[in-house]
Amino acid sequence: MSELVQLTHLKRKAVVYIRQSTPHQVLSNQESLRLQYALRQRARELGWHEADIDVIDADLGLSAASAAHRGGFKELVGRVGLSEVGLILSVDVTRIARNCSDWYPLLDICGLRGCLIADRDGVYDPGSPNGRLLLGLKGTISELELHTIRSRLTAGLIAKATRGELAVSLPVGLVRDESGVVLKDPNIAVRDRLSLVFQLFLKVRTVAAVMRMLNDQGLDLPRRDRHGELCWARATVSAVSMILKNPAYAGAFVYGRTRMRDNIRTDRTPAKIARPIDDWRIVVKDRYPAYIDWPTYEKIRNIVSDNRAEYMRTKTRGAPRDGELLLHGIAWCARCGHKMYVRYKGGGEYVCNHLRSHAGLPTCQHIRAARVDAAVADAFLTALAPAEFDALSRARKAQSQVELALRTNAEREVERTRYAAALAQRQFNRVDPDNRLVAAELERRWETALMEVRAAEAALAEQTAARPSPQRPMGKALESKVVALAGRLPQIWVDPATTDAHRKALLRCLVEKVILDRGAHDITLARIVWRGGAVTELNVKMRVNSVAKLSRGQEMHDRVLELARAGIPDDKIANILTSEGHRSPNSADTVLPITVQRIRFAAGIKVAVQRTKWRHAPGILSANEVATTLGIPVNWL
Incomplete structure (x- = not known):
């Protein structure tokens, strides 16, 4: 019996909080689990009856790094806030929280509602200065311990990944033998189908077109089911895209292709988003047997990225369309x-x-x-x-x-x-x-x-x-x-x-x-x-609407009037102006006689001698000459 336990505490519940960090620990660390469930005896020794002792074990297999997904911890905080709990028991405070942002609010609520916290070392009152100091130090040390463990594990993982020896999951088409060496899948159909996907994309240059061609030919794609076994399924855009974007098919080991999305809302599930290829953390080339070389892989990535029609955000061109x-x-x-x-x-x-x-x-x-x-x-x-x-x-x-x-x-x-x-x-x-x-x-x-x-x-x-x-x-x-x-x-x-x-x-x-x-x-x-x-x-x-909008419009206008006053016919003026580099508003590189005529009429100039017949090019017969040659009336012709 502790001197901190008062009658007001005994009138409320004693809660034993039980947690293991991972499902593997739940199965393997049975002794730790027994010690936590044995805290019911500790509660009885402190004066609580068996009926007043509750056990919260809803967080078995969940990490204490955050309280966002721990329903048991939220239930515990809620019951303390309702003044239903007089004592919280845990083997160690690390079982309750490893994050000070979760630990200190719990201490504040416990101090306000008069709830005690106990572990194997003793009983603490969060409402007293000494109890708050000891519990605060335990929480800080717990958080530091978590960061230390994580940094050690991460350093070993990064060192192994830098050498390309980290055993990550392999895509379909690559298998790892008993000694850990990565080889191509011995199934010839799988290898040929993957090679076909890359060949088709380099030909048609869009993921959707590859998907349609495979389905039109009745060719399924090799996939892995949830158990990791080989299966065949109808081609989809996402399946083709995953094959084309996976650097393992180019023989490269890559670590750090994704990062966690920065969520402003804490109630949302953290999601992974892909990083740009320049931001990949570790890239070790020529580590796996390759289906394509690395320049071809980069070319495919650029084409896929360029096909996205996000013109202003990513400055891409989009796929060629009709x-x-x-x-x-x-x-x-x-x-x-x-x-x-x-x-x-x-x-x-x-x-x-x-x-x-x-x-x-x-x-x-x-x-x-x-x-x-x-x-x-x-x-x-x-x-x-x-x-x-x-x-x-x-x-x-x-x-x-x-x-x-x-x-x-x-x-x-x-x-x-x-x-x-x-x-x-x-x-x-x-x-x-x-x-x-x-x-x-x-x-x-x-x-x-x-x-x-x-x-x-x-x-x-x-x-x-x-x-x-x-x-x-x-x-x-x-x-x-x-x-x-x-x-x-x-x-x-x-x-x-x-x-x-x-x-x-x-x-x-x-x-x-x-x-x-x-x-x-x-x-x-x-x-x-x-x-x-x-x-x-x-x-x-x-094409413009008038001669005035031409870059040399005024020059051509003056030149037309000069030649028209000299008595030159419109068609000859048009040929002269075309040779000088002028053009009509509706023409790309020639001056039309109708343009000359309109300019001349607007200036009130009349040609003294108007042509009554078309001039025929040399070597071409007129209608009368053809009629005479064939011996038929010209009217028939």
């Missing part, structure tokens, strides 16, 4: 530096309305897209012309590799489903026929396996029928003919079979972005930033 405007996602405003959006209403144009949308300011500029797209496309085709044959041959080789990989994976899928069907048949044949409950389920599994076999065989047959006949290697004569056919890329570019998304994808292979600035007159400055860092500036002549 739509005739060529610079969708890569057009930037030269005036305010923001991304320009596309607008198809009223004709295709690029609009910079970021300041208007976010700050209520006027729109920076809007530029008609037709001539800008044509100028950028011409520059792209001109830049690609020297390497066109090499690019076409590499594209043909890559296409052949993808087709071969698809066919190989389809064959593996047939082989896998056939094995699964044979296994289901053997299991069905081994069952006792009288055990209908088991036999019916095994029969159902056998039928399902047979249906999967038929589906895989049908997909393989369809792919074989659709695949063109293999091409023979080119000889020197044939290769020289193919080289002579170089220059086909412009025809491929305008081919109706080439989609808008394909054109945009081709353009982005070389072009990083295009910065546009609409001049005061008819010239738009298009600054092309190539992927290598080179810059090309283009002056694109835009």
